[in-house]
Amino acid sequence: AQTVTQSQPEMSVQEAETVTLSCTYDTSESDYYLFWYKQPPSRQMILVIRQEAYKQQNATENRFSVNFQKAAKSFSLKISDSQLGDAAMYFCACPGSARQLTFGSGTQLTVLP
Amino acid sequence: GAVVSQHPSWVICKSGTSVKIECRSLDFQATTMFWYRQFPKQSLMLMATSNEGSKATYEQGVEKDKFLINHASLTLSTLTVTSAHPEDSSFYICSAGASGETDTQYFGPGTRLTVL
Numbered sequence: 001a002q003t004v005t006q007s008q009p010e011m012s013v014q015e016a017e018t019v020t021l022s023c024t025y026d027t028s029e030s031d032y033y034l035f036w037y038k039q040p041p042s043r044q045m046i047l048v049i050r051q052e053a054y055k056q057q058n059a060t061e062n063r064f065s066v067n068f069q070k071a072a073k074s075f076s077l078k079i080s081d082s083q084l085g086d087a088a089m090y091f092c093a094c095p096g097s098a099r100q101l102t103f104g105s106g107t108q109l110t111v112l113p
Numbered sequence: 114g115a116v117v118s119q120h121p122s123w124v125i126c127k128s129g130t131s132v133k134i135e136c137r138s139l140d141f142q143a144t145t146m147f148w149y150r151q152f153p154k155q156s157l158m159l160m161a162t163s164n165e166g167s168k169a170t171y172e173q174g175v176e177k178d179k180f181l182i183n184h185a186s187l188t189l190s191t192l193t194v195t196s197a198h199p200e201d202s203s204f205y206i207c208s209a210g211a212s213g214e215t216d217t218q219y220f221g222p223g224t225r226l227t228v229l
Contacts, residue, residue, distance in 0.1 A: 033216040043204060045157075045220035091156060095216040098170070100147055101208075103156045 002027045002094045006104035013082045014112050020067075021077045021107045023092030032095055034068070036077045038088040039106075048090070051075065079109075087111045115211050116140055119221035126197055127229055134192045134224045136207030142187035143209035147218065148180075151204045160205075163190040197228045 003026045013019035025034065036048040051059045051068050058066050063083075067076045079086055092104040116139040126132050136146055144165045149157040161182050162170040169182035179201075181193040190209075194201055204225050208218040 035217070037220075042222070043151075043206075044222045045206065045208070047217065047219065050217060098162055099145060099210055099216050099218070100159050100162055101157075101218060102159070105156050 002029075002096050002102040004092050004094050004102050004104040006090075006092055006107050008107045009105070010108045010110070012110040012112055013079070015084060016081055018078060018080045019082055019109065021079075021090050021092075021109070023075045023077070023104055025073050025075060025092070025094045025104075027073075027094050027096070029095070029097060034066075034075045035093040035095075035101070036064070036066070036075075037091045037093060037103075038086075039091065040088040045091075049077065082111050084111050084113065115219040117207065117209050117219050117221040119207055119224050121224060122222060123225040123227075125227045125229065128198055129196055131193055131195045132197055132226060134194075134205055134207075134226075136190045136192070136209070136221050138188045138209045138211075138219075141209075141211045143190075143211070144187060146184060146190040146207055146209045148182065148190075148192050149206045149208065151206060151223075153204075157206060160192075194226065197226070199228045202226055202228045 005024045032053045034051045037045050049061045049064050063080045065078045089106045091106050093101040118137045120135045146163040148160045151157045160175045163182045163184040165184045171177045184190040206223040208220045
């Protein structure tokens with residue numbers, strides 16, 4: 001079974017600054033993707049970024065990037081130039097053999113103006 | 114692309130009644146859909162995996178006779194909460210994977226169920 005751990009229940013960042021959200025995982029799958037989703041107050045789950053585990057290069061999507069350390073099973077999310085709209089709950093997720101996702105407990109990000 | 118809808122967005126029902134929630138993939142076909150449950154300030158918990166044309170696979174502890182899942186087509190899955198009780202009140206979210214995008218799931222906007 002997959003396990004996903006997010007050790008930061010809450011984080012805050014000043015607008016325009018950079019923040020890193022941490023995530024560690026464990027899976028028995030040999031080929032897998034990892035995901036970060038955000039859930040704003042509307043509660044709509046939005047895909048932020050995904051990383052293919054067999055790729056060494058860290059994924060980047062505009063202001064969002066990951067630091068993927070496969071050996072350490074670490075998958076952190078870096079948000080650069082934080083904006084007020086980035087405020088949300090962020091979930092790290094790891095899929096199982098049937099593509100079902102296991103989510104971490106989430107990190108509530110507050111962006112301070 | 115990759116839009117998933119859910120209906121209704123919220124529902125209030127009396128204890129003992131049944132409620133059906135629909136999940137549709139609007140612009141892609143989904144052989145597999147997933148149903149999650151989320152309590153306030155908590156993470157998403159997988160309830161079941163819905164496979165088109167076959168029986169759903171339920172997670173441990175989820176009552177299959179209470180939470181009926183039907184995946185009749187490649188774009189529609191339904192979750193029926195039978196004989197609902199106040200403890201079934203929660204936020205229910207579905208997701209679907211787009212063909213060709215390994216493991217990536219796209220989520221519906223969720224359904225808030227309140228059982229009186």
